[in-house]
Amino acid sequence: MMNVLIVEDEKQIANSLKKSFESEGYDCEVCYDGERALDVISSQYFDVFLLDWRIPKVSGIEVCKRVRESNNQTPIILLTALSDVKNKIEAFNYGADDYITKPFSFEEVLARINAVVRRYKTSVSTIEFDNLSLNLIKHTLQNSEVEVKLPEMEFELLRYFLEHRASIISREKLCDDVWKLPYTPTTNVVDVTVKHLRYKLEELSEKKYIKTVYGEGYIFITE
Amino acid sequence: MMNVLIVEDEKQIANSLKKSFESEGYDCEVCYDGERALDVISSQYFDVFLLDWRIPKVSGIEVCKRVRESNNQTPIILLTALSDVKNKIEAFNYGADDYITKPFSFEEVLARINAVVRRYKTSVSTIEFDNLSLNLIKHTLQNSEVEVKLPEMEFELLRYFLEHRASIISREKLCDDVWKLPYTPTTNVVDVTVKHLRYKLEELSEKKYIKTVYGEGYIFITE
DNA sequence: AACAATTGTGAAAAATTTTTCATTATTAAT
């Protein structure tokens, strides 16, 4: 089910939105200012943020900007009473995904939210972790300075680790799921590839992400 | 560089858009009706379609619908003089990506186009052509029955061809753009890779997609 | 038809990636 964060200080609008969303079966949370919003955002998962432009303390566009700076790509829709073009351009430049001018109908909000979320869900093209990023299209691993290309198997292994963070994974499972080998524990490909991958990871960050759990397998820890 | 298709029967608007785009360095093509648009779309690559709602023969929304039915996910922005909400919802339901109400400024068009294309480029995970599909994540080429893995360079080459369908591409350009070689016409890597790729393509479909243009280069034709 | 230019091909060389193997290092348990 979908989780919406509404950030809007006009309580009438906020409450009416909340009710409408809930009648559609969406979960939603309301904040009345930008500061509170940033707080909530940093500690909770949402599928989309609905931000009013003019809100107390930290403006909607500023929230938008900070969210993107923290590498959070959750879709953002801005609400505003201003309809002049300059603002729209500013909004897109700060990484907003859509823009709705007041007054709006709830149906329009719903349509735009669905469009934006559907798009986002099928769009994740990088996996971010710590201060690194794995590009799923280019098969590269990058920090803010360097970008290295990972060979096939190292890429697949890292992707698997990232999608199974913080749980112990046995070599057999890796053989199965990553290598798709017909059950062969007489090989140490996994060990060797882990070694290669560790080496590449250490080139970009000193941290040790892949921990060995003696007798059990590996575990990928982000922090 | 970006390729825009403008479908708009009001020639004044169409031409003004075309000029503005060209001064931004975008390539663009204009059609004055929906029928022609569908024709052009099926034989040429564009990064985005800018469709007026009310155009002769086949309406903008109908073009939108048919484009999506043919499995083409190119971003679509609809232009319209009508501002009522029902149409917006209809537009999104038919798979439009954005919606601009007339009158608009060129800057707004530009901002929305860039937003939509940026989103799309990072979101697309397959390129469909004919009855084949290139999976950009798995680097596989598939028809309804078989799936083959393409090695790196064959994959990159095919992707490049698909993004530049129906135009002649010289070997030098391919060396530059796909191989990123520092200008070397003393090699025939391109020829050889084309050969490999042709072989794989023929495994999945009898058609000959990559045509040679004697003395000029190659051209990828979808139909 | 003869030609020069251009393109296609098979095979092998070169480069890269993947896997194996023998050995060393580390771990947990006695």
Next chain:
DNA sequence: ATTAATAATGAAAAATTTTTCACAATTGTT
């Protein structure tokens, strides 16, 4: 501390991919 099990490592073998090369085939032009 010793030991047996498990993991890490360096180096090389095997497999795959990329690139080169020499030659054959095709094309457009005369």
